[in-house]
Amino acid sequence: MAASPPPVHIPRATGQIPLWRDERVLRWAAQLASAVFVLTLIYLALANVIAAASERGLSLGFGFLNQSAGFPIAETPIPYTPSDTFRTAFYAGVLNTLKVAGLGVVLATILGTLVGLARLSSNWLVNRLALVYIEAHRNIPLLVLLFLWYRGVWTTQLPGVKEAVRWPGPTYLTQRGVFMIWPHLTPTGTPFAVMLALGILSAMAAWVVLRRIRERTGRATYFGGVSAGLLILFPLAGWFLSGGQPLAWDSPQLQAFNFVGGVHLTPEFVALLVSLVMYTAAFIAEVVRAGIQAVDRGQTEAARALGLSPAHVLGLVILPQALRVIIPPLISQYLNLTKNSSLAFFIGFPELFTVSRIMINQAGRAVPVFLMMMGAYLAMSLITSFILNLYNRRIQLIER
């Protein structure tokens, strides 16, 4: 009866454990099973689509993209006529979505940040106004806002073309949209355009480089002044190089039905942009507020104790730390804005979804167009979140 004590630790030898209890085997099996499950699902889905389509005689090919589209599109960033192909029509839709989403993201970020800061203001009135704005916009469906701005305000409340409200300068506000004066390059304007581009690029480069030097060495490098100087000097040189007349103004003139010339912002575009910006800004404001409040109060106090001005406290201490909290939910808001732009369908702005709907009908090919549409939105969203995630990684606190 040799009562040997139970072994404290048995070294795991491969041969000893049966396969069904080997953790590594089990892990692999689980992976394999889920892979089979997902692949089966994919197969079933595809087979279903193909079977359903062939049964109804629906074509799944993309050949129709080269056919003439035939339908008109109200506004397109690229030249488009009904005799162009479905492919061109689709690109026009994608570009319109990009246009409204790009502008919308920038404007919503600016407005959202301002409202978010206002919400934290110690001024009672500013604080309450921001609160009312946020609550009103967060709690009304976007579609309602869209119709409010489009039919409720723009096409019904503003005067007709012939009674247009004239803003200072040849800019007109009508129910047909805003007609604005706009510069265009004269034939001799090329040097100016080149110098303008150079000015912007060099100013940006100077800003980045000089700022970095300052951060590293602590020497004053006057990066702000240098950049501003470059930004003014280059275009000024270009102005004289091109003989002093690089730009001409294109101003809107009233013709039979509409103003012609200048830049025309249609009510559909404006209503969409305004609704998207105001709606999304309300959410961004809350994100900004949450981010700032997430920074420990001690940080503010410490910064103040060091004698930093309120602007410096915000810019150098609070915001850099708040950004870490702000960026991830901000990405979601950007993606939401892009996808919400498809609601433009209801007010006739020809963005991706609207154009796709028309294509489905005029080409009679629902499945391919839906796939293209999903692919386009997916690509836009993935690219947006990829870029912002890179940025997010850069600003994260690097713990040592």
Added chain:
Amino acid sequence: MLRKLTLVVSVLILASLVLAACGPAATPAPASSDSGASADQPTAAPASGSGDTAMPAQASGYGEIMNRVRERGSVVCGGRTDLAGFGFLDANGNNKGFDIDVCKAVAAAVLGDPEAVEIVPLTAAERGPALQTGEVDLLSRNVTWTSSRDAQWGNFTWIMFYDGQGFMVPTDSGITTIEQLDGATICVTSGTTTELNLADAFRQRGLNYTALSFEDTATVYGTYEDGRCDATTSDKSQLASVRTGFQDPSAHTILDITISKEPLTPAVPAGDDQWFDAVKMVLFGLVNAEELGVTQANVDDMKTSDNVEVRRLLGAEGEWGQADLTLDPDAIAKAVAAVGNYGEIYDRYLGPDALNIPRGPNKLWTDGGLLYAPPMR
């Protein structure tokens, strides 16, 4: 990143699964068990043999929609609720209109009950897919018959309304010709032939224009009435119908221009010739009834008419194909008793007491119009 991508792709696939699942679910559920003998028809689509669920009945086709309608006990009609005269809701919320009565006539002829219809309101852009997927048994929603729609969507039955595309402008604009619309903004319904004809008409004449298109008809005309557009374009009958709903109908003029042929034609999904024929016969019956003087009021008396054509039409004597189409002998009599003949349907919704659209080409051929139904014998 890769893991994320994989996740996204599988979500996409799931989405398409849902998308695809919507299609079949709408169609064959009731049809799965009937006409079982047809499982191995040589005409079966190349459905890879895997389908022993709902597919055989689908693939064989003949009689399939007819059986589905009988089993369900109602005809699913693609229609609309937003166009006075053609498809609208009355004060009690009932579907009414020219196109709706066509549906009711079919229901009365096939099922013996004009109320055995289910109206599915569709936008212009939804019509094609609804027909392609067999979501509706009959599309009666002022659809223009064109060759490519016939090739893609399903089968077009018989022209029930000869229409043409026109323009409506505010009366005070003084516009009378299409050339005067050079540079205009024009409101139009998207996904229609109207949209395509507009593009053609202006291109041919070398005119500039901006087409503002909306899918929702109410938005098209609302925006026009707001003054956002200089003109709006559609089938003339539709313009006349819509104008009656404007705040001041007399402030809008329909131009005396017709830029297209718009044969408005009910359509059925492809694949069931029996159903296709049966619907056509009902439409022929309504037109022939008018030609022969059979009305909703006198249909029972007419069964004993001296005219053998009348008696044959009403099923009192002889045969015009009812048996082959599995219809009752008095199918047309039931349809006429339910909604009246073609002329009565027209007058009820579009005649002088209603929208007052002149019959014009929609008169019988005997009166100098284009309505000419094949003989029923």
